[in-house]
Amino acid sequence: MITPGAQDTRRQVVARFFKAVGLQQAGDWDQARRAFEDVLSLDPVHADALWLLGAMLHDQADYEASRQCLDRAVALRPHDAAIRRMLGAALVRLKQTDAALEQFDLAIELKPDLAAAHASRATTLHRIGRVGEAVAGYDRGIELAPDCADYHVNRGAARQDLDQQDLARADYDRAIALEPRSHLAFMNRGTLWHELGHLARAQADFDRALEIEPGHPETLYNKACTHLIQGQWAQGWAMLDARWKLEANRHRVFDRPVWTGQPIEGRTVLLQSEQGLGDTLMLARFAREVTALGGRVLLQVQPPLRRVLSRLEGVDELFATSAASPPHDWFCPLFTLPHALGVNLQTVPGRGGYLEPEPELVRQWDQRLGPREGLRVGLVWSGNPRHRNDHRRSIPLQRILRALPDDCEPVSLHKEVREADAPFLGAHPRLRHFGSQLGDLADTAALCAHMDLVLTVDSCVAHLAGALGRPTWILLPVAPDYRWLREGEDCPWYASARLWRQGPDRDWEPVLQRVRQGLEQRLSRGACPPRW
Template identity: 40%
Template sequence: MIPSSTQAGQVQDQANAMFADGLAFHRENRIEQAMHCYEKTLRLAPRHFGALHHVGIIAIQTGNYDGGAGFLRSALAINPDVAPAHLDLGNAYKEMGQHEQALASYGRALELGFDHPDLHYNRANALQAMERHQEALEAYDLALSAHPEDIEALNNRGTVLRALGRAQEALDSYERALGLAPHNVDLLNNRGNALKDLARYGEAISCFDAALHVDPHSADAWFNRGVAEHARGEHDAALASYGRAIDIDPQLARAYHNRSTVLQHLKRYDDALADSQRALALKQDYQEAYKGCAAVLRSLKHYATGLASADMAVRLKPDDAHAHDLRGTILKDMKRLDEALEAHERALELAPNLNTAHQNRANVYLDMKRYEDAEAGYAQAIALDPARAEPYLNRGTVHAACGRYERALADYNAAIERNPELAGAYWNRSLLQLEHGHFKQGWIDHEWRWKTVHFENSIDQRDFKLPLWRGQPLAGKTIVLGSEQGLGDTLQCARFAPMLAARGATVVLEVQRALVGLLGTLEGVSEVLPRGAALPPADYWCPMMSIPLALEMEVDTIPAFPRYLESDPARRAQWADVLGPRRAPRVGLVWSGNPTHGNDASRSIAFSEFAAMLPEGPDYVSLMKDIRDADREAMVARPDVRCFSELLHDFTDTAALCDEVDLVVSVDTSVAHLAGALGRPVWILLPRVADWRWMRERRDSPWYPSVRLMRQQALNDWSAVREEVRSGLLALIGQAS
């Protein structure tokens, strides 16, 4: 039976009355009773707009955003022109993170002429969440024009201004809010962050302290305090603040990440890695932590795992130029130069003015020996930030590699002017000065080596807990001379031990284990110990490469002894037996050095290329203990090159073998120094820009009278050296016949 219009009207009246009761309960915050009334309303009138609307509001208030949105959509299907319902629907979408839908609902409310502070405020929140900061700022300003004392709007407005890089205006907004709520911890924190953005770190820390005075258990305040302390260079204080934040909130992933950054700066890499891993355990999609982890692993030289972390950072945020740049630096460390170049190119596509990417791409070009491209890259970095020191240092390295002394020196000086603590610039300048015979300044700059990345974790920098010798009287004193850098450096500097003994010193050498037996023959040496051995009581110590500074040594005062080392006669006799009767000039050969040496690619020669220098006739003897696999395969084609690597146990064996040959032909390795120290005739094959100790353009050496230097005439071109060696050996054969 169809109800009459009178009956329908009565039902609607009952529904309206029930809805009115619900509204009354709702205003009194008696939610359960209000819901009961709204539900009865909807049983009487399922399309009652007001009941649907208010059930949706209660659902939102109790956290059921999806359900609330459903009721509101049903209400608006009945009457789409009720602006407050669009506002409420927008709020439901905003809480669910569906910001585009939220903005559409807020926009419809605006179209309907609804000009309410809550609408502008909530719309601003959605815009802020979408990082549409300028629009969010305009919406907050509209909300504040109606309610100028809205603390939350002022606070959020400040946060948007910070995101826009307008820190001073943000500070003003926070201070307006603090005038209304001076003890609000969030406002104090945010004001401190604005001060930090303005590099007013002391004031920022005071602000965070004020927040902590109100709430000592505010993890955010401790965290922010750590950020300001780190920025001010107070690393220990920053570690303590991050630690307090973690104590309060052990789930605060960003505190672990930031503490890792400080620990990495302090070179506490293992601790830094542990914190990065904790951050990632707490937040598996924490992209910044993956970058931090990659950087730490790179410092630890764990390149494969570092690359995996950098790859994840790129995967999580493909448009992060810094992540691509970091990935490129790790690939460069792994010698995967083409891939490294691609990574830096991608970083520059995303951020054409990213200074570090220009520098790092140029570093790859430098390793590729693409010097013009490297120089252009460093020039771009300098143009972007002329105050930054590192591009000048790196461009100086390009000039030095190309033999451009004046330009290299100017760039190193420019780097030091911009950063007087940049150890690498002093170190590179020292090598340049020494190479050109400017020893006075060169030895002074050379002392910066201990602060460079190359030496910072090196065992060469040992603490002997003894006064450093800088030329003090030595009569009646004991001095320990500590080896450093490579074996060749130790052999070169061993010449100084007899000089110090002649000054009345008892001289103790602490050297690489492979040299202990050989250097025991050195005149004036009391004792030779391997690195790490217990030392006898002593008065001074001196790193071997610091002795020339203490002696104020110049080129013309180098103690160039014809021979200052001796081989073991018994071992010489053994080698004489092994080598057999002498039938032709005997030539010792060294064509490669340590493959991990930074300049190995320039100084070592593949045996297949080296063999082209060797005419048939001489009795060729390899002086090398370690031979690369590719070279062993190539040696099959030259059976006239005899190899005794299995009999070379240490440098005592090598020295005795050197004394059994007539000539040593060697690239720039420790064996070249050994032969020179033994006074054997040595031809040293050098790249176009050689190590500093062989100086510039000289054919002889002020260090070793028996040395003849054979230099490339063009970068990476051994052809001139090949012809010089070959013709020299042919002449040697002719003299012997």
């Protein structure tokens, strides 16, 4: 028998629950959260309240609170596939990938026709690089829910990463047909057009995405890259500020005003690295330009660059990102500098080189290398494996070695090599590899100083060799990073660099054959003597 007091409590729980649901549906999330919490204060095991509150907290990006609610809901309803799917989504956001995949698998086991579980699992697999499995998961999700535009968009993105451009475009087109106001479909199709070199079409799709969702930071960032790769730097560098609103950068808080070109006579400006090592090497040249405006320049860089940049002109104080920042008046992330300084293709400073290796290290590496045995070619065949575009820009060592004429003396500029490339280090009798003898990039710079030519993929060593003014050949995939522009052999950043571009077939072999011919011509002319 239910007592009158219990009946009153139940009525209050029901009334408050429906009030909370109404507030949630109306978009009044703060009030809805308090209303759900009121329900749970009366009935701590109200599974629906826990489930809906957990889902709402996820939408508000309060992922830990979401996980806690959903954990409690799953304990109450262990066979509810939808709750497990939502718990998996929260775990993904908390970077607990294995636990998330376990929840998605359990959800699919409980309800094999739950399309959202298949799609969420596929998205997680895509994020961790299991792209082929992700496509299969999206296939199943689309089979179960063929009219869901988001599933087509996400499968298109996975297919794009697999270089299945035609299939990716078909997915984006289908998503737009299903949902003509899908800004993600237009944005992603814009990135596909960008990769294919159809830049006008890319910009048109980005513009349409921005009409649908004005100010969307990822779309603005992608549009900035499309401007930059065409050499439209005035528009591109300005628009690149959208990066600060991207999810990966939302934690960045500036405690000083950002310098964007204001008068700085007698003021101190902190220039800070913000992306990869190569980015810092490329943009550190601008320290001298800021100093010329009358500012005192502090430069904060990643620890591996501290020594190699210690001789950079225009820097009053250099320190690592792991150290506390000295007092300063202005703050300027390095990628803001080209816009702040109004740099265009004709006014890039330091194209002839702006770094010098340490003389003592140059002498030490001269002794290690010994007499020349031919055209000394420094090799870099792979970049950071965590880079999103690494599978397109890196080349197996074996293929690089086949491109070298016999009269070359190849020298590895890698400190570490990938497991797949390790067997070929010993298989090529003339390849020199120093491995652990290379300390930080100051050692690499000194080793580069002894090279007649540096042959490299798009990597930080490409920037290091260019900044040293050494002859540098950079191998670029058909869809290069925006900094290298879309066409041409000349490099906008380094006068000593030559760009070797992959064709639309995305095959490295024709590029490497041209490189071999270029090396043979170089051999016929003789070596380029070291500057130091």
